[in-house]
Amino acid sequence: MNTSLKLFSYFRSSCAYRVRIALNIKNIPYDIIPIHLLKEGGEQYTLEYRQLNPSAQVPTLVDKGVPMGQSLAILEYIEEKYPSIPLLPSSPIDRALVRQMNEIINSGMQPLQNLSVTQYLYHQLTISDEQKTQWLTTWMHRGFESLENLFQKHSGLFCFGDHVTLADCCLIPQVFSAQRFGVDLSPFSKTMTIYKKATELSAFIQASPERQPDYQP
C-alpha cells in the first residue's frame, strides 16, 4: 500500500500493537515500517529515527510528514481525526473512565516492563531472572487488580460496556505482554473474558504480533 499514514512499529511492542488495533477497527489504511528494537543495539536509536521520535521508542505515526510519538497521544489523534466508528464514549465522565483504564495500563504497568527499564535492572542493578519475574508480576498484578475493580462496575462484553473502546486497544496488548513474561493471569477473570472476546475480532487478529511483517517467533 502507499497510504498517507506511516506507522513505525515493532511486532512485539505492546504500545505499537495498541495503535495497530485502533487503525484496524476504524478501517484506516496505513503502511508499517518496522523498527527492530534489539537488532544492532536497537534501530530506534539511529539518528534518522530519533529525528522522528526523540524518545527513541515505537510507535511513531507520521501523517502527511508530521511525526507523532507516544501511543496514547496517537490513539487520541486517530479518534479525533477519524471520528466514525468511535473508540471513546460520548459523555465526559464515561470518557474519563475509559481513559482511566488506558492510563492504568499506559502509565501504571507498561513503563515498568519497558525494554529500557528491564535492561537497566539487569545491567545496572544486576537483578536475577527470578527478581525480574517478581518485579514484572508485582506491577502487572497491581494494574490488573485495579482494572478488574473498574471492570466490575463498567464492563460489558468489552472493558467499558458492550462496544470496543480505546481501553480494549490498551488491554489486549497488555495481556499479550503479561503472558509473554509468564505472569499468572488466572486471578483476573473479567480481563480474560474480555481478552477472549476481543481477540476473536478481525481488527485485533490482524494487529497481533504474529501477523506483522517483522514477526519473528
Add this chain to the structure above:
Amino acid sequence: MNTSLKLFSYFRSSCAYRVRIALNIKNIPYDIIPIHLLKEGGEQYTLEYRQLNPSAQVPTLVDKGVPMGQSLAILEYIEEKYPSIPLLPSSPIDRALVRQMNEIINSGMQPLQNLSVTQYLYHQLTISDEQKTQWLTTWMHRGFESLENLFQKHSGLFCFGDHVTLADCCLIPQVFSAQRFGVDLSPFSKTMTIYKKATELSAFIQASPERQPDYQP
C-alpha cells in the same frame, strides 16, 4: 468552600499538582481532601479510599459523586467539561504534539520515580541511595532530553507556543520533582525558561506544594 468538585490530593504528588494547576487556570472551584501518602503506611491504602480509586493513588477527582482516577484522564475530563480557557490547541496534530509531551512525562518519567516503585527498589532490590539517584537521574534526563527536542520545534513562551497547555500542567510538577530528587536540570535550558515563566502565574503559584493545606516542610 463547598463545591461540586472534590480533589483528593497530596501536596507533594506531581500528578495531583498537574490537576490543581489545570483547575486553577480554568477558575474552577474545588475542595481539596488531603490524602497523606506516607502517614500510617499511606492513607491511599484505606478501604474507603480504594473504593474511590482502586489504584490507591492520588489524584482522584469526584464530580457529583463519580470518582475518576489517573491525572491525564482527569485533565482531559476537565478540558472537555470546562472548555473555556482551553488547555489544548484546536487542530488534531497540535493536540497530538501536546499530548506527546504530556505522555513523555506521564508514562516515561513519573512512573519511574513513583513512591511505590522507589520503595520497591529500596526494600525488595535493596539499592543504595547512590543507585537511587542514578536511577532517577537516568529516566529524568532521558525524558527532559526528549522534551527539549520537542520544545526546540514547538515551544514559545510555554511548552507549545505562547499559551499555557496541558503540557505545562505536566512539566512544572515534573521539574518540581526533579529538583526535589536533586536531579541536575542545567542541561535543559528551554525547560527551565518555561518553568520560570509558568511559575510566575497565579494559577501555578496557588497549585504549588507549599500553598497546599496539607503542606509540610
